[in-house]
Amino acid sequence: MTEPIDQLEGLVLCRVGDHRIAFPASNVEQISEWALGDRPVPQARAAFSLPPANGRCVEDGLGGLVVDSLEIASDPLPLLPVPAMLLGAVGGALRGFVLLADQLCPVLSVTEFAQYLGRSKA
Amino acid sequence: MADSRGHLVFACGESLYAVPAERAQEVVSLPPLTRVPGAPAHLLGVFAHRGEVIPVIDLAMLTGAKVDQVSKRAVLVRVARGGLALIATRVAGVSVLTGPFDPLGATGIQAHLSGPATAPAGQVAVIEPEGFFEFLARGA
Amino acid sequence: MSAGLQGLHRWVTTPSAVSGLLGASVAVLYAFFTIDLPAGTLTPLFLCLGIFATLALLAGHWQEQRGLQTVKKLAAAAGPPHKEHLSEAVRELAQLPDLTFWVTLGCWVAGAVGIALSYAQATVVDWQIAARLAFLGVALGPLVATLSYLQVVTRTRTAIGRVAAAGLSAQDVIAAIPPVRMQLQRRLMIYAAVAVGTPLMLVTDMVVRRTEQVFARVLAQPNPAAQTATLSAELGAGGWGLILVWATVLAVVVICAYLSGSALGAPMRALAEKTRAIAAGKLGGSGLVPSEDEIWGAAAGFTSLEAQLVGVVTQLQEAGQKIQRTTDELGSSRAKHDRGANDQTAALAQTSATTEELARSAKQIAGNATQVAALASQTLDAARTGKNNADQFYVSILKVREGNQAIADSVVKLNKRVQQVGRIVEFIDGIADKSDLLALNAELEGNKAGEVGRGFSLVAAEMRRLAESVMGSTREIIGLIHEVRDATNAAVMATEAGVKASDKGSALARKVSEGLSDILTYATTTADAVQRITLATHQQEVGTDQLAQAMADILQSTKAGQGASKKMSTANADLQALATELKLTVGRFEVS
Numbered sequence: 001m002t003e004p005i006d007q008l009e010g011l012v013l014c015r016v017g018d019h020r021i022a023f024p025a026s027n028v029e030q031i032s033e034w035a036l037g038d039r040p041v042p043q044a045r046a047a048f049s050l051p052p053a054n055g056r057c058v059e060d061g062l063g064g065l066v067v068d069s070l071e072i073a074s075d076p077l078p079l080l081p082v083p084a085m086l087l088g089a090v091g092g093a094l095r096g097f098v099l100l101a102d103q104l105c106p107v108l109s110v111t112e113f114a115q116y117l118g119r120s121k122a
Numbered sequence: 123m124a125d126s127r128g129h130l131v132f133a134c135g136e137s138l139y140a141v142p143a144e145r146a147q148e149v150v151s152l153p154p155l156t157r158v159p160g161a162p163a164h165l166l167g168v169f170a171h172r173g174e175v176i177p178v179i180d181l182a183m184l185t186g187a188k189v190d191q192v193s194k195r196a197v198l199v200r201v202a203r204g205g206l207a208l209i210a211t212r213v214a215g216v217s218v219l220t221g222p223f224d225p226l227g228a229t230g231i232q233a234h235l236s237g238p239a240t241a242p243a244g245q246v247a248v249i250e251p252e253g254f255f256e257f258l259a260r261g262a
Numbered sequence: 263m264s265a266g267l268q269g270l271h272r273w274v275t276t277p278s279a280v281s282g283l284l285g286a287s288v289a290v291l292y293a294f295f296t297i298d299l300p301a302g303t304l305t306p307l308f309l310c311l312g313i314f315a316t317l318a319l320l321a322g323h324w325q326e327q328r329g330l331q332t333v334k335k336l337a338a339a340a341g342p343p344h345k346e347h348l349s350e351a352v353r354e355l356a357q358l359p360d361l362t363f364w365v366t367l368g369c370w371v372a373g374a375v376g377i378a379l380s381y382a383q384a385t386v387v388d389w390q391i392a393a394r395l396a397f398l399g400v401a402l403g404p405l406v407a408t409l410s411y412l413q414v415v416t417r418t419r420t421a422i423g424r425v426a427a428a429g430l431s432a433q434d435v436i437a438a439i440p441p442v443r444m445q446l447q448r449r450l451m452i453y454a455a456v457a458v459g460t461p462l463m464l465v466t467d468m469v470v471r472r473t474e475q476v477f478a479r480v481l482a483q484p485n486p487a488a489q490t491a492t493l494s495a496e497l498g499a500g501g502w503g504l505i506l507v508w509a510t511v512l513a514v515v516v517i518c519a520y521l522s523g524s525a526l527g528a529p530m531r532a533l534a535e536k537t538r539a540i541a542a543g544k545l546g547g548s549g550l551v552p553s554e555d556e557i558w559g560a561a562a563g564f565t566s567l568e569a570q571l572v573g574v575v576t577q578l579q580e581a582g583q584k585i586q587r588t589t590d591e592l593g594s595s596r597a598k599h600d601r602g603a604n605d606q607t608a609a610l611a612q613t614s615a616t617t618e619e620l621a622r623s624a625k626q627i628a629g630n631a632t633q634v635a636a637l638a639s640q641t642l643d644a645a646r647t648g649k650n651n652a653d654q655f656y657v658s659i660l661k662v663r664e665g666n667q668a669i670a671d672s673v674v675k676l677n678k679r680v681q682q683v684g685r686i687v688e689f690i691d692g693i694a695d696k697s698d699l700l701a702l703n704a705e706l707e708g709n710k711a712g713e714v715g716r717g718f719s720l721v722a723a724e725m726r727r728l729a730e731s732v733m734g735s736t737r738e739i740i741g742l743i744h745e746v747r748d749a750t751n752a753a754v755m756a757t758e759a760g761v762k763a764s765d766k767g768s769a770l771a772r773k774v775s776e777g778l779s780d781i782l783t784y785a786t787t788t789a790d791a792v793q794r795i796t797l798a799t800h801q802q803e804v805g806t807d808q809l810a811q812a813m814a815d816i817l818q819s820t821k822a823g824q825g826a827s828k829k830m831s832t833a834n835a836d837l838q839a840l841a842t843e844l845k846l847t848v849g850r851f852e853v854s
Contacts, residue, residue, distance in 0.1 A: 104169065195699075
């Protein structure tokens with residue numbers, strides 16, 4: 001409550017099933033098409049116990065992962081800090097939450113989330 | 123052997139739980155929750171409350187009890203490092219408990235529960251909030 | 263050509279030569295015994311005799327053959343003989359006997375005269391002797407000619423038969439040889455003259471000459487004694503020679519008589535034979551009887567008669583057969599007709615029965631039609647009543663529908679009200695829930711405040727109980743509202759179903775009404791039609807009665823016709839019997 005609240009400039013909003021996740025836009029280097037049978041890329045759907053599906057591949061310099069669809073939110077948004085209980089969650093990939101239409105959306109690091117998904121898969 | 127301090131007694135599923143009244147910040151009505159990727163089953167999700175992100179825990183799921191009721195009501199527990207919400211299917215109110223307050227187990231979540239204490243509503247398991255929080259933070 | 267005609271012209275004339283030679287022998291014998299031929303003159307006499315006999319034979323033969331030229335040609339000709347030639351040949355053959363007679367007679371007379379003259383010239387004998395020789399020839403001529411004639415005529419008859427067999431009918435032969443009248447009388451006279459005259463002449467001559475001889479020898483004796491002795495010697499000596507000559511002449515005459523009798527009698531016998539055969543029923547068996555003169559006329563007439571008889575008998579036989587066939591056919595067709603008539607009668611009887619049945623049916627139909635008319639009238643009334651009822655039902659069901667609709671509207675309104683109440687109750691529940699939450703938190707805060715907050719907590723707890731009791735009530739109300747909602751939903755559905763049912767009911771009632779209208783129309787039409795049918799069936803009844811009567815009449819007529827047919831059948835049987843009888847009668851004649 002007392003921690004400073006960061007502002008996020010640019011956000012890649014992704015849809016994974018009925019859920020939403022977001023990546024800082026600065027974190028994303030490339031977005032590409034991905035279809036089943038393409039090169040193996042970690043699936044964000046796995047984090048929600050969903051089966052793989054065609055979608056978009058979000059990549060930074062170190063890794064990438066597949067989401068169902070995505071959009072860019074360019075307005076600056078306040079980044080709510082990670083609650084203490086969840087500091088180690090998602091393999092430390094969780095950067096915080098943003099409020100979008102009274103609904104929280106987790107903001108994740110692409111590289112670490114990809115790594116986390118890779119580990120979970122392994 | 124009575125604990126003069128008041129405890130907020132609530133039910134989650136079949137079981138009654140109690141938290142010390144000073145740790146029980148308030149009883150809230152839950153908005154729609156956001157699922158956290160890769161979260162365990164008992165972590166139902168998070169919601170924003172007064173500018174803070176609060177994780178929501180289902181005690182019944184955590185203890186392996188049967189889950190047959192959904193509830194919009196939760197008890198917001200505050201510890202030094204942060205807050206968490208415990209799903210309550212029914213809130214009995216603040217009561218003075220009588221012992222015993224022995225730990226219910228040596229390991230796991232049982233290590234952070236004590237009792238069986240007696241409240242007007244029945245026998246309750248008393249939650250030790252700090253240890254409980256830390257246990258969950260580790261698990262997460 | 264016919265093999266039977268080969269050599270016929272020679273065979274038929276042979277007897278004339280034989281007769282001539284026979285006559286010549288008789289003449290020589292006679293002359294030897296009755297004429298005192300001077301010694302030394304015999305050789306010239308025989309010479310003359312030989313020459314003239316040969317000449318006479320050749321001349322006769324030539325004459326005869328000339329008369330048989332066609333017969334000769336037929337024998338030589340190749341291929342089938344022409345009918346006219348055959349007729350000509352028959353004619354020639356028929357004329358041959360007469361020709362032979364005259365030629366023989368002529369040759370004899372000429373020959374005798376010639377011999378006498380030649381002999382007299384050659385030997386310078388007494389003219390009396392020469393005259394006697396001539397007389398002898400002339401006297402024997404008719405006998406020999408008759409003999410030739412009789413023999414030739416026998417052969418001619420056979421020859422005519424053979425020529426006719428080569429391709430001539432009896433009628434052709436009859437046409438070829440025209441019958442002659444008054445010939446038989448002349449012929450008999452000639453026969454009589456020859457048979458009586460010739461022996462008489464010869465015997466007279468012989469007696470006269472002998473007497474003269476004896477007288478001459480007696481007169482030549484010088485004395486009566488010698489004369490008497492000579493006379494006795496002469497009477498005793500010359501008797502056998504005379505008897506021999508006489509016997510020879512008699513034999514010739516007898517032969518001649520026999521032959522003439524045969525020549526006349528054979529055709530008569532044949533005709534008698536034929537008559538017996540015809541009398542016995544055998545017709546056309548032995549053909550023509552070749553003969554001459556009136557007998558030929560009789561034979562020809564008889565043959566023609568027989569031919570006509572054959573024709574008549576044949577025609578009768580044919581007619582009998584035809585009648586038999588016709589009566590058979592008639593009988594068979596009669597039988598067929600009878601069968602047909604029987605069938606027809608049976609069919610007519612059946613038809614008549616059927617017609618009667620029809621008449622009965624027509625009566626029944628007429629009765630039924632009357633009943634149907636009554637029923638149609640009843641149907642019409644029933645349809646009218648039904649239509650009125652259906653119309654009333656339609657009005658009623660429309661009212662039911664309106665009532666149902668009103669109920670449905672009310673229920674819908676009620677449902678809306680209940681839903682409004684529900685919303686209010688939910689609102690109250692929400693407030694109670696929030697109050698409960700507030701009270702809980704107040705209690706919690708009061709508790710945190712320790713002793714100071716105890717009273718506050720107590721108030722908060724009371725507030726909570728109040729809120730909870732409100733929430734309990736609202737939950738009950740919500741439950742009730744749910745029940746009401748379910749009930750109203752059920753009511754809405756029920757009323758909607760009722761409306762639909764009444765819609766259907768009204769539609770059905772309309773249809774029923776329309777159907778009944780149609781039925782009414784049809785029933786009216788039916789009633790009219792039934793009226794017409796009733797009328798028509800009554801007319802039909804009358805018609806079928808008439809028909810039945812007509813059928814009965816026809817049946818009666820047919821039975822009558824059958825009776826007539828039976829009579830006709832009997833008549834035909836009689837006719838058949840007659841035909842059989844005729845056939846039997848005619849059958850007695852065998853036509854070959």
